[in-house]
Amino acid sequence: MVHVGAVTRLLWFFLADTLTIGVWEKLADIEDPELKRLAGLLPDTVLHSRADSTTKKYLCAFQRWKQWAVPRDEVTVFPVGEVYFALYLQHLGETTASKSAVEEAVNSISWIHQISGLPPIAESPFVRATLSGLQRKLAKPKIKKEPVTTDMLVALVESLGRSPSLSDVRLAAAALLSFAVFLRYDEIAKLRCCDIVFAEDSMT
Known part of the structure; x- marks a missing residue:
């Protein structure tokens, strides 16, 4: 060595x-x-070739792979075989339920292969398919926000009472305006007084 x-x-x-x-x-x-x-x-x-923090993280991830592989006689620790590594990724997915743990394992083994002059394990089509499948399975489902209704806006205005603070009135006005003209928050936040013209029966 x-x-x-x-x-x-x-x-x-x-x-x-x-x-x-x-x-x-x-x-x-x-x-x-x-x-x-x-x-x-x-x-x-x-x-x-990597930041110190990344190198240490990759080495820790490699040690975890090694600890899993060593007790299994048919598994070669290094170079890492695609079939057994895919099984390891499946194991990681089941035991950690963490998408980042699976991704870190692939990145670390790929890097260690690279610094030995070997093809990155991430280039294996089988490993890529396994990784993609686990990423989808372990991804947190998106929670759609409940759409705003007129009833919600009425309740918001009524909750202000007879003597609301200026900040409460501003919040209610922003909510009503956003709902009326389909504006996003960032669009509302950029509005200035000179951007709005009030008429007797409308606002532009």
Whole structure:
């Protein structure tokens, strides 16, 4: 295994028994002194391809995959096979019910594959289909807001009483105006007094 600098030694420690294939295997076989020196700098450079916080997050996600894979004799920890990784994603979906946990697993394994010179696991059509399915299943359903009715507006105005505050009157006026001319809140918020003209029987 290629030696690493002090800055990334701790992070690289978690991958030391994994990244022994692909480009790292070739780097370990280098004999030329100058090339070997340059090879020793690569781990630090590669780990800086992501922000420190992202790298740590990916390594934690990889450790979770490893803990799941190691007890299962037929599963190879690294490189990660698409079939078993899809099964792992299914496991994550069931145990965490978290879309972000599934996405993080795919991103982390893809990154670790990439820094070994291997195709990202996310490029597998089967893994992509599994990810898309879990994203849909785990997505929180959208709750549609109840449409505003005239009864609601009447109740709002009546709730103000005989001596409402200026802010209450402003709120009621905005609600009535929005309802009458189909304006969104951001459109109402941009209105100025000079934008409105009052007539005896209408307002423009």
